[in-house]
Amino acid sequence: LVTRSISTAKRFKLPGPNALPMVGNVFDFLMSTESAFYYLRYLANKYKDILEIKLGTAQCLVITHPKDVETVISGTRHNEKSYIYRFLRPWLHDGLLLSSGKKWHQRRKILTPTFHFKILRHFNSVLIEKSAKLAENLQSEVNCAKTNIYPFISDFTINSICETAMGTVLDEESSTVSKSYKNAIHDLGTHIFYRAIRIWLHPESIFNLCQFGRTHKRTLNFIHSFRDRVVEKRRQNEYFDNLYTETMTESDDNFVMNDKKRLAMLDLLLNSEKQGLIDSDGINEEVDTFMFEGHDTTAAALQFAFMLLANNTDVQDNILEEYYKIMGSSNKRPTISDLSEMKYLEACIKETLRLYPPVYFMGRTCDGPLTLRGIEKLTPKTIIIAIFDLHRRSDQFVEALEFRPERFMKEPTWHPFSYLPFSAGPRNCIGQKFAMMEMKLAITAVLSNYRLLPVTKPQDIVFVTGIILRTKDPIYVKFEKR
Numbered sequence: 001l002v003t004r005s006i007s008t009a010k011r012f013k014l015p016g017p018n019a020l021p022m023v024g025n026v027f028d029f030l031m032s033t034e035s036a037f038y039y040l041r042y043l044a045n046k047y048k049d050i051l052e053i054k055l056g057t058a059q060c061l062v063i064t065h066p067k068d069v070e071t072v073i074s075g076t077r078h079n080e081k082s083y084i085y086r087f088l089r090p091w092l093h094d095g096l097l098l099s100s101g102k103k104w105h106q107r108r109k110i111l112t113p114t115f116h117f118k119i120l121r122h123f124n125s126v127l128i129e130k131s132a133k134l135a136e137n138l139q140s141e142v143n144c145a146k147t148n149i150y151p152f153i154s155d156f157t158i159n160s161i162c163e164t165a166m167g168t169v170l171d172e173e174s175s176t177v178s179k180s181y182k183n184a185i186h187d188l189g190t191h192i193f194y195r196a197i198r199i200w201l202h203p204e205s206i207f208n209l210c211q212f213g214r215t216h217k218r219t220l221n222f223i224h225s226f227r228d229r230v231v232e233k234r235r236q237n238e239y240f241d242n243l244y245t246e247t248m249t250e251s252d253d254n255f256v257m258n259d260k261k262r263l264a265m266l267d268l269l270l271n272s273e274k275q276g277l278i279d280s281d282g283i284n285e286e287v288d289t290f291m292f293e294g295h296d297t298t299a300a301a302l303q304f305a306f307m308l309l310a311n312n313t314d315v316q317d318n319i320l321e322e323y324y325k326i327m328g329s330s331n332k333r334p335t336i337s338d339l340s341e342m343k344y345l346e347a348c349i350k351e352t353l354r355l356y357p358p359v360y361f362m363g364r365t366c367d368g369p370l371t372l373r374g375i376e377k378l379t380p381k382t383i384i385i386a387i388f389d390l391h392r393r394s395d396q397f398v399e400a401l402e403f404r405p406e407r408f409m410k411e412p413t414w415h416p417f418s419y420l421p422f423s424a425g426p427r428n429c430i431g432q433k434f435a436m437m438e439m440k441l442a443i444t445a446v447l448s449n450y451r452l453l454p455v456t457k458p459q460d461i462v463f464v465t466g467i468i469l470r471t472k473d474p475i476y477v478k479f480e481k482r
């Protein structure tokens, strides 16, 4: 496979399931979201490294070899998101996740300062309060036989993104609506997958007419109205006072923060609107993008982290030992530099993201001939990077299916592109430092108050297909007061 050239022979077919004329493999995926998840895993395991699927007549390559992944994502050539993402478009429009070319570049430049470490320092104090609230809310669960942790965690992550990036505190009413918002995002993921595998639902005109399309529209309207509420609240807050206007890049160390100045990402966008760099539709699409990316991914990661910790009580002890060594026994609030010293905790989070990557696949458009490990002149329409399978490769990770945080305490023994929870290259996750900080604070706040005991075990988990890694049943943990 490695040395073959497609150019010389149409006779050479890439590995993959047999496809029917015109419809390709779409009927193979007409199954429950649960079966579809495992069918794709079965294919990735059977064909290894690279496999071809036909969605209608469009060729789609699924890749899991780190060298191929590096070829696709490390440069700017395949920066454009794939066809599959178009079903996210009515929701996220041309926000940072979906945009491309000049527009993406300009937006990334506007938004990068939001995650400058000096602003993260300010976000840190908001996140400490939110983590303390998470621990307080779990008080009611002590000694219950089992607790579905997701509602607690997603409340925490949604309030965190609203109060940091959006600079908006959810009032009681908004807070109730935010619960429906989280469910609506869940539903959207299911709708999008349902539509993606039914090619006859791809044209807008047909989709909008069917019952399913109408439900989808109502869900979208609801999500957008919640977004409007968040933006409006910030607009009313006289955002134009005390805005910081300095130009700042990720590497700019001379930036001096004045506490009175506004720090939220939404303020940056509203200020850019005044300068004519973005309009209100542009603001809306970025707020939708960050509200989704900024809460759902981290909530998924934290729920898997708590499940793994509950099943590994010795790891909880190690995390706390490290925590008290750094923090002492006083009630001092962890600073960013305290958090960055928590290497063992970081290793636990990294290992959680390896086994359970919330963004478990990515898609790119291929707009020209592509060469993958010696296979030349490939011209797929879409390339899918199967992060879930990449992270579980036994030739990259020793005891790949086991939870072994210690592997991240040593120099990596794996190829740099076999571990990509936040992607890599120019389109990597803009919020990764924020997410890491948020997860560290949430885990230490919960563990210093409670011992987590196992209810759901890793082997009980059944995944379903969605845009974020999801489980069929809730994940349960038992809480005991420390």
Ligand code: HEM
Binding pocket: 096, 097, 098, 108, 165, 289, 290, 293, 294, 295, 297, 298, 301, 353, 357, 358, 359, 361, 362, 363, 420, 421, 422, 423, 426, 427, 428, 429, 430, 431, 432, 434, 435
């Ligand atoms: C554990 C948590 C998170 C994980 C695992 C994660 C993972 C990822 C991945 C894999 C991508 C690349 C997606 C692709 O190319 O299709 C991405 C992009 C992105 N993420 Fe995250 N993310 C997390 C948290 C966050 C947070 C907290 C924010 C915002 C505060 C955020 C905002 C974004 C945005 C805006 C993009 C698009 C970047 C671009 O294309 O320039 N993410 N994330």
